[in-house]
Every structure is written in structure tokens, then in C-alpha cells.
Amino acid sequence: MLYPMEKRRREEEEEEEENKGVLSEQHKCVYKGKSVSLTTFYRIARNTMNMCFNKEPAASEVEQEYWRIVEQRDCHVAVHYGKVDTNTHGSGFPVGKSEPFSKHGWNLTVLPNNSGSILRHLGAVPGVTIPWLNIGMVFSTSCWSRDQNRLPYIDYLHTGADCIWYSVPAEEKTKLDKVVHRLLQANGTPGLEMLERNVMISPEVLSREGIRVHRTVQQSGQFVVCFPGTFVSKVCCGYSVSETVHFATPQWMNLGYETAKDLKCRRIAKPFSMEKLLYQIATAEAKRDNGVLLSTISTPLKDLRNVEMRQRQELYEAGLLSSARYGTPDNNQSPSDGRKKPRKWLALESSERRCQTCQHLCYLSMVVQENENVVFCLECALDYVEKYKSCRGLKMMYRYDEEQINSLVNQVCGKAMVKSSDNCNSPPGSGKAGAKRGARKRATVEVSLSRLSPSTPPPPSATHLPKNNTHLPKSTALVS
Numbered sequence: 162m163l164y165p166m167e168k169r170r171r172e173e174e175e176e177e178e179e180n181k182g183v184l185s186e187q188h189k190c191v192y193k194g195k196s197v198s199l200t201t202f203y204r205i206a207r208n209t210m211n212m213c214f215n216k217e218p219a220a221s222e223v224e225q226e227y228w229r230i231v232e233q234r235d236c237h238v239a240v241h242y243g244k245v246d247t248n249t250h251g252s253g254f255p256v257g258k259s260e261p262f263s264k265h266g267w268n269l270t271v272l273p274n275n276s277g278s279i280l281r282h283l284g285a286v287p288g289v290t291i292p293w294l295n296i297g298m299v300f301s302t303s304c305w306s307r308d309q310n311r312l313p314y315i316d317y318l319h320t321g322a323d324c325i326w327y328s329v330p331a332e333e334k335t336k337l338d339k340v341v342h343r344l345l346q347a348n349g350t351p352g353l354e355m356l357e358r359n360v361m362i363s364p365e366v367l368s369r370e371g372i373r374v375h376r377t378v379q380q381s382g383q384f385v386v387c388f389p390g391t392f393v394s395k396v397c398c399g400y401s402v403s404e405t406v407h408f409a410t411p412q413w414m415n416l417g418y419e420t421a422k423d424l425k426c427r428r429i430a431k432p433f434s435m436e437k438l439l440y441q442i443a444t445a446e447a448k449r450d451n452g453v454l455l456s457t458i459s460t461p462l463k464d465l466r467n468v469e470m471r472q473r474q475e476l477y478e479a480g481l482l483s484s485a486r487y488g489t490p491d492n493n494q495s496p497s498d499g500r501k502k503p504r505k506w507l508a509l510e511s512s513e514r515r516c517q518t519c520q521h522l523c524y525l526s527m528v529v530q531e532n533e534n535v536v537f538c539l540e541c542a543l544d545y546v547e548k549y550k551s552c553r554g555l556k557m558m559y560r561y562d563e564e565q566i567n568s569l570v571n572q573v574c575g576k577a578m579v580k581s582s583d584n585c586n587s588p589p590g591s592g593k594a595g596a597k598r599g600a601r602k603r604a605t606v607e608v609s610l611s612r613l614s615p616s617t618p619p620p621p622s623a624t625h626l627p628k629n630n631t632h633l634p635k636s637t638a639l640v641s
């Protein structure tokens with residue numbers, strides 16, 4: 162059932178003994194390999210292809226053989242798959258200032274920072290806003306997965322053989338959860354969590370179980386766009402090099418915010434701070450009077466403020482009286498109290514600290530145990546204080562004080578196109594602002610996607626750029 166190559170982040174989870182079923186140690190098929198040069202990889206890819214096929218196969222032939230091997234389980238086939246950070250090894254897109262299309266909106270090194278993408282407020286984060294290259298060979302597989310942050314992403318096949326993509330729309334998640342749980346005899350682990358562990362299930366099997374599965378073949382020079390929360394798996398039909406990066410339209414915000422909360426509950430480390438993203442969008446966009454965007458972020462921002470203020474209050478009431486400011490407030494928000502930052506915490510300004518308990522990336526505030534160099538998020542600090550009945554040695558570190566946070570929330574709500582019944586001044590804790598997942602209609606996202614391109618596509622003679630670039634909206638394979 163499993164024949165993947167890339168070892169994912171969740172190695173530890175896989176090593177847990179909790180699942181003795183199909184995901185036990187003896188069934189584990191993904192192993193981390195060593196670093197090889199592209200030339201070596203290409204040679205292995207060519208040899209593997211020659212071993213499996215007499216002549217260059219069509220995508221459908223590779224697909225048929227792939228599922229025959231996976232389903233019959235009578236022979237073992239090992240192939241390789243590589244993931245390369247373009248920040249250190251360079252992108253396949255032109256990046257030199259004088260190179261043509263180095264600033265083009267469909268250049269994936271540029272796309273996350275286009276005006277329609279709210280991720281431009283995040284800065285450079287490898288694997289999120291900095292693209293990565295995927296190097297594949299015949300049968301190289303990306304197992305069923307959806308992005309951890311439910312971010313949409315875009316993949317461009319630079320060169321090489323076709324890639325077959327299978328996708329299950331986000332709306333099918335409840336059904337998929339049940340089906341996967343049953344198929345994998347998951348013993349209580351939710352099916353969707355099982356899918357986080359390198360599992361490949363035939364689209365035919367899923368389809369027979371009533372799941373809506375789509376398939377598309379991506380050719381060299383084509384983009385594939387994956388919508389937020391879509392479940393995707395991919396099989397390479399030969400040596401190929403593609404490049405992927407995330408972006409986000411404002412419609413993603415509520416889903417992203419709820420997902421970040423869920424990851425925190427499950428103590429899973431996230432690659433970036435949702436609080437920071439939200440706060441930076443708010444500070445930057447409040448100046449620009451972008452009513453539509455501000456109303457999109459006002460609900461999660463209020464929820465963030467309410468949770469933050471409630472937890473600060475609870476810690477204060479529990480006896481945590483020692484506090485200090487840290488970090489540099491956003492350049493447009495000069496600290497109103499003009500208090501000096503404590504010198505010894507200057508080191509915290511540039512580094513992002515994670516809660517040692519839940520892995521949460523602390524942004525607005527954290528509780529530190531100065532002598533032990535231990536960091537807690539407010540929620541875990543509350544648990545700690547509850548458990549040990551003491552705040553000794555603990556200190557609250559905050560980036561913004563209550564007044565500053567309230568002022569930003571009021572500024573955003575004031576400019577947002579909100580209903581008059583929406584109360585921005587609800588007292589902390591009382592307003593379960595409930596950042597509900599908005600109905601994410603596909604049509605809405607498609608409209609926004611087209612806004613990502615700030616300029617018209619280049620002429621078809623463009624070097625380095627997609628062959629089908631002139632027909633982008635049509636040739637873009639929409640997954641889900």
C-alpha cells in the first residue's frame with residue numbers, strides 16, 4: 162500500500178508503537194537517504210527507468226504499472242525523491258535583477274509577495290514563502306497529504322516527465338476520515354491523522370468508497386494549483402524537476418487561524434507564527450484602508466486579542482506580577498509608554514522562541530523562567546502555575562501592551578466593513594468571537610487567484626518561463 166520516498170517530518174510519530182497495524186515498523190517504506198548531486202540522481206533515475214520499462218512509457222502506462230506493483234505487493238521497488246531548498250541552492254526561475262521575468266508575477270520566487278497574496282506580510286520563510294524544488298524519478302511518490310496550515314500552493318513543472326496528481330476536495334474530509342480509518346484499521350486514530358503518516362491509497366479504492374477523487378496529468382511547462390485543505394498525492398512518470406511555493410488569498414485567513422489553533426492543541430510545531438502574520442497584516446493594511454481585507458481579519462484578530470488578554474489576566478491573578486517588554490514593536494507603532502526594554506532580553510528580539518511544551522511560536526507574549534532559559538506560551542504557563550501552585554522565577558514577556566493591542570483591533574474594526582452589530586470592544590474572554598470557517602467557495606478563490614497576477618503574461622517566446630504561459634488561466638490545472 163505504501164511506496165513513497167521522502168521521509169517526512171513526522172518520523173517520531175511513526176516510531177511510536179501506538180499503531181501496530183499497517184503502519185508498524187515492518188511496513189514503513191520511507192527512509193531518509195543521503196545527499197547526492199543532480200547528475201548522480203539523474204543517472205539513477207535513468208537506470209531505474211530502463212529497469213522498469215523497455216521504452217519511454219506514457220503517463221498512463223506508468224500509472225498502470227505503479228498501481229499494479231502497489232496493489233499486488235509481490236515485488237519490492239525502491240526509488241528516490243529529492244527536496245531542495247531554493248534559498249540555498251537556487252530557484253529554477255530567473256532571479257537576477259537584469260534577467261527577463263525575474264520580477265514577473267508568475268515567477269514563483271515572486272508570486273507569494275504579489276499584492277493579492279497576504280503571505281507577503283510574512284517575510285521569507287523556507288518551505289512557505291521561499292519555493293522548494295522537487296526532484297523525482299519514475300514512481301517517485303508524494304503520499305496523500307494536505308498542507309499542514311491548509312495553505313494553498315502552486316507547483317510548476319520545470320522539466321522532465323509528466324506528473325500524475327490525484328486530489329480529494331477539502332469538502333470530502335469527513336467522509337475521507339471515516340473511509341481511511343476503516344481501510345487502515347486505525348484503532349481509534351482519526352483517519353485524517355493516519356494520512357499524515359505517508360500513506361498511499363489507490364484513487365480507485367477511494368472512489369469505490371464514495372470519495373470524490375480528481376486526477377490530472379501535469380506536463381512540463383504547466384502549473385498546478387492546490388486549493389486550501391485539498392488532499393493531494395502525486396506520482397512522477399520519470400525524471401522531473403518541479404518547483405512549489407505557498408501563497409494565500411484573504412479567504413484563507415479564517416481557515417488558517419482555526420488550523421493554527423488545532424496544531425497548537427495537538428502540540429505540532431508550525432513553520433511560522435499565525436499571530437505574527439495576523440498582526441503584521443493588521444498593522445500594514447490598517448494604514449491602507451483596505452476594507453475588504455480588514456473585515457476578513459477582524460474576527461480572528463479580535464479572537465486573538467480576547468484570548469491573549471484573558472490569559473494575561475489569569476496569569477496576573479495567579480500571582481505572576483513580574484513582566485517586561487521585549488522585541489521591537491512594528492515600526493509604525495511606536496511604543497506609547499516609551500519604557501525602556503530590559504537590556505538582557507535584547508537577544509530575544511531577533512529570535513523566535515517556541516513554547517517548550519506545545520511548540521507554539523510565541524509572538525505577542527511568552528512566560529520565561531529566566532534561570533532555566535525556559536519559554537512557555539501563556540496557555541502552558543497557566544498549566545504550569547496550576548500544577549506547581551507557584552509563579553516563582555517566572556516572568557511575563559510581552560511585545561505589545563494591552564493598550565496597543567486594543568488600539569490596533571479598534572483601528573482594524575473601524576475601517577473594516579463590518580456589521581454594526583459587531584462589537585470590537587467586547588471584554589476579553591466574554592466575546593467568543595468564534596472565528597468561524599467561512600464558506601470557501603471555489604469560485605471565490607478562483608477570482609482571487611487571477612488577481613495574483615499583477616501584470617499581463619509575457620510573450621510566448623519567453624525563455625525560462627512556462628510554455629503555456631500565455632494561456633495561464635486555462636492551462637493551469639486546478640486541483641480540487
Ligand SMILES: [Zn+2]
Pocket residue numbers: 516517518519520521537538539540541542
Ligand atoms: Zn505552549
